[in-house]
Amino acid sequence: MALDSAPVLEAKNISVEFGGLKAVEDVSFDIPDRSVVSLIGPNGAGKTTFFNVLTGLYKPTSGFVIYNGEDITGVVPHKIAEKGVARTFQNIRLFGLMTAEENVMVAMHSHLKAGIIGTIIGSPLQRREEREAREEARALLTFVGIGKTAMEFARNLSYGDQRRLEVARALALRPKVLLLDEPTAGMNPQESAVFVDFVHKVRDEKNLAILLIEHDMSVVMKVSERITVLDRGMKIAEGSPADIKSNPRVIEAYLGKSAEVNK
Amino acid sequence: MSIITRKKGASKKKAPASQRTWSIGFLTLAVAVYIFYTYIVPHTPDGFQNQIQTWFPPSALNEALVWVIAALGLNIVVGYAGLLDLGFVAFWAIGGYTAGWFMSGFFYQINLHFGSESAKSFPGIHLSFWIVLLLGALICAFFGILIGAPTLRLKSDYLAIVTLGFGEIIPQVFVNGENIHGFNLSNGTKGISPVDNIGLFGKRLGPFDLNYKYMIFVFMAGLMVFISLRLRSGRLGRAWLAIREDELAASMMGVPLMKTKLSAYAVGAISGGLAGVAYATHVNGIFAERFQFSISIILLAMVVLGGMGNVWGVMVGALLIAWVNSTGLPALGNEINSTFNTNINFPSYTFLIFGGLLILMMLFRREGILPESRLKMVLHENDDDVENEAPHRNISEEEAL
Ligand SMILES: Nc1ncnc2c1ncn2[C@@H]1O[C@H](COP(=O)(O)OP(=O)(O)OP(=O)(O)O)[C@@H](O)[C@H]1O
Ligand SMILES: [Mg+2]
Numbered sequence: 335m336a337l338d339s340a341p342v343l344e345a346k347n348i349s350v351e352f353g354g355l356k357a358v359e360d361v362s363f364d365i366p367d368r369s370v371v372s373l374i375g376p377n378g379a380g381k382t383t384f385f386n387v388l389t390g391l392y393k394p395t396s397g398f399v400i401y402n403g404e405d406i407t408g409v410v411p412h413k414i415a416e417k418g419v420a421r422t423f424q425n426i427r428l429f430g431l432m433t434a435e436e437n438v439m440v441a442m443h444s445h446l447k448a449g450i451i452g453t454i455i456g457s458p459l460q461r462r463e464e465r466e467a468r469e470e471a472r473a474l475l476t477f478v479g480i481g482k483t484a485m486e487f488a489r490n491l492s493y494g495d496q497r498r499l500e501v502a503r504a505l506a507l508r509p510k511v512l513l514l515d516e517p518t519a520g521m522n523p524q525e526s527a528v529f530v531d532f533v534h535k536v537r538d539e540k541n542l543a544i545l546l547i548e549h550d551m552s553v554v555m556k557v558s559e560r561i562t563v564l565d566r567g568m569k570i571a572e573g574s575p576a577d578i579k580s581n582p583r584v585i586e587a588y589l590g591k592s593a594e595v596n597k
Numbered sequence: 598m599s600i601i602t603r604k605k606g607a608s609k610k611k612a613p614a615s616q617r618t619w620s621i622g623f624l625t626l627a628v629a630v631y632i633f634y635t636y637i638v639p640h641t642p643d644g645f646q647n648q649i650q651t652w653f654p655p656s657a658l659n660e661a662l663v664w665v666i667a668a669l670g671l672n673i674v675v676g677y678a679g680l681l682d683l684g685f686v687a688f689w690a691i692g693g694y695t696a697g698w699f700m701s702g703f704f705y706q707i708n709l710h711f712g713s714e715s716a717k718s719f720p721g722i723h724l725s726f727w728i729v730l731l732l733g734a735l736i737c738a739f740f741g742i743l744i745g746a747p748t749l750r751l752k753s754d755y756l757a758i759v760t761l762g763f764g765e766i767i768p769q770v771f772v773n774g775e776n777i778h779g780f781n782l783s784n785g786t787k788g789i790s791p792v793d794n795i796g797l798f799g800k801r802l803g804p805f806d807l808n809y810k811y812m813i814f815v816f817m818a819g820l821m822v823f824i825s826l827r828l829r830s831g832r833l834g835r836a837w838l839a840i841r842e843d844e845l846a847a848s849m850m851g852v853p854l855m856k857t858k859l860s861a862y863a864v865g866a867i868s869g870g871l872a873g874v875a876y877a878t879h880v881n882g883i884f885a886e887r888f889q890f891s892i893s894i895i896l897l898a899m900v901v902l903g904g905m906g907n908v909w910g911v912m913v914g915a916l917l918i919a920w921v922n923s924t925g926l927p928a929l930g931n932e933i934n935s936t937f938n939t940n941i942n943f944p945s946y947t948f949l950i951f952g953g954l955l956i957l958m959m960l961f962r963r964e965g966i967l968p969e970s971r972l973k974m975v976l977h978e979n980d981d982d983v984e985n986e987a988p989h990r991n992i993s994e995e996e997a998l
Contacts, residue, residue: 440850488870
């Protein structure tokens with residue numbers, strides 16, 4: 335199992351406060367290389383905030399983020415992205431008035447080298463680079479199953495295709511870690527079922543680790559090798575899907591005290 | 598190439614003409630206009646020649662081309678990168694003074710001639726027009742970065758206000774720059790004049806060689822179009838648009854925000870500088886009090902009216918507004934005054950008319966005359982005649998992330 339491999343991303347004692355509100359409190363967490371792990375918890379538990387810390391959007395009030403053995407706490411977002419931490423957004427954030435292909439190519443920005451002059455004169459290097467980037471973008475769109483939409487504006491895609499496009503765009507960063515924030519939100523059960531296989535396909539073919547925030551328990555239980563549960567900013571449980579399913583603290587967090595009594 | 602295919606995907610209904618068609622159209626029209634003024638007009642009856650002088654004088658055409666050059670630069674900042682800049686006149690002024698410093702007898706203490714067709718005995722710095730263009734571009738790029746570095750961190754509304762400030766400060770520096778601790782930077786309100794004539798293939802262009810200047814300005818405008826289109830379709834252009842669309846998402850996809858915004862600002866500044874140099878040779882001098890806030894606003898109106906993000910739209914907008922401003926309105930005013938025996942000062946209503954025009958545009962055609970196809974889609978997405986499969990977003994609308 336991928337769980338025994340060395341962690342590619344580690345969070346150590348992360349706390350985030352907004353004013354007086356402790357959105358994340360002393361959470362430690364690691365993502366083993368090439369694993370699929372999940373983060374679950376009730377609304378407002380601090381999951382997205384935790385993602386925002388990992389991707390450099392928020393600087394934690396305390397704690398560290400280690401990527402491949404390097405401390406990246408407080409590093410600016412675009413540098414973290416360039417290093418290989420990619421993400422999707424809970425509320426889709428595509429570049430609506432750019433084509434699907436362009437959306438993907440934006441994320442290749444840090445790999446491409448063409449400067450202003452090279453672009454204006456269309457140097458052979460720039461032309462080759464552009465052609466290859468375009469081919470790679472097409473391949474990624476096909477990989478996520480929306481190859482036909484390359485020339486359509488992102489905002490015109492169906493909801494499911496937009497979700498896929500976000501994944502393709504994130505993959506264009508050639509990441510080592512992919513963070514997916516509620517990727518099945520808005521999908522029907524059938525689409526969600528397909529999604530489980532898709533996650534494994536991404537992990538296996540792109541050789542990366544995936545951290546998933548997910549509300550759909552059937553997806554979480556099927557897809558994850560390990561599940562971490564947050565509640566009101568604190569980590570309350572961590573373990574295999576089977577462990578989590580029967581953990582009283584988790585049930586309590588999700589269903590309230592009465593659930594425990596009824597059980 | 599990419600642009601053409603992209604346009605195809607843009608609107609299925611009326612495929613907009615490709616960039617190549619537009620480029621060919623632009624060149625053909627430019628040549629036709631040249632032939633018209635140089636070879637046809639002189640052979641027409643006096644009455645017709647007078648009409649041309651009243652309604653479409655060649656000097657107004659040249660001036661309009663200068664506006665096109667500047668507007669295309671502002672389009673990169675506002676139309677591509679989505680950064681509202683209300684102080685673009687600053688670069689126009691800096692470009693103008695670059696011409697004043699390096700193409701005139703202003704620094705009479707120095708006698709430096711290089712590539713200029715002006716007489717060697719003239720004191721002052723006299724560099725070739727083409728070198729001065731390059732200098733103007735470099736100096737403006739430098740100031741663009743200097744001004745941009747501290748301000749581009751600001752959110753858009755604040756950026757607009759700060760750029761507005763710089764647009765006021767820099768011309769004021771020139772107005773009051775007659776004696777900076779004993780150094781005369783700008784000759785104050787007296788301005789710098791005359792500026793050397795442009796040398797072209799060993800020929801010295803006089804103030805009346807309008808057709809040669811026309812060719813040079815067309816070339817410069819064409820160059821700006823080319824640069825805009827090339828950049829737009831490449832790595833940097835994508836990053837600009839991504840920032841315009843969603844800054845946060847762009848940064849999460851590895852786009853360095855500051856650097857990318859600065860590059861848009863610098864390229865814009867460069868074209869402002871080119872326009873400044875061109876304008877100085879057009880009016881044969883630099884006059885401090887001409888660099889007013891209104892220039893920034895007119896340029897912005899050209900970009901918005903023409904169609905933000907589309908170079909051809911911006912060009913049409915710039916030509917149109919520049920013509921109304923310099924010729925159309927005064928000529929129409931005279932016509933009306935003489936017909937109805939009135940005495941209305943029409944040019945004094947310029948801004949009222951521009952304001953009215955902008956309001957009308959915002960009400961009925963927000964995307965501009967020749968919109969970027971992608972913009973048109975947003976602004977008309979609720980119209981019945983445009984089919985679109987709007988994404989059914991059923992996600993929680995709580996937070997932006
Ligand atoms: N930028 C912010 N400023 C202030 N408070 C914030 C900010 N971001 C998040 N919060 C608060 O932090 C808490 C955790 O929010 P977060 O979005 O991380 O929850 P979540 O676990 O992702 O919830 P959901 O399942 O609804 O997406 C919430 O109370 C939220 O209101
Ligand atoms: Mg969330």
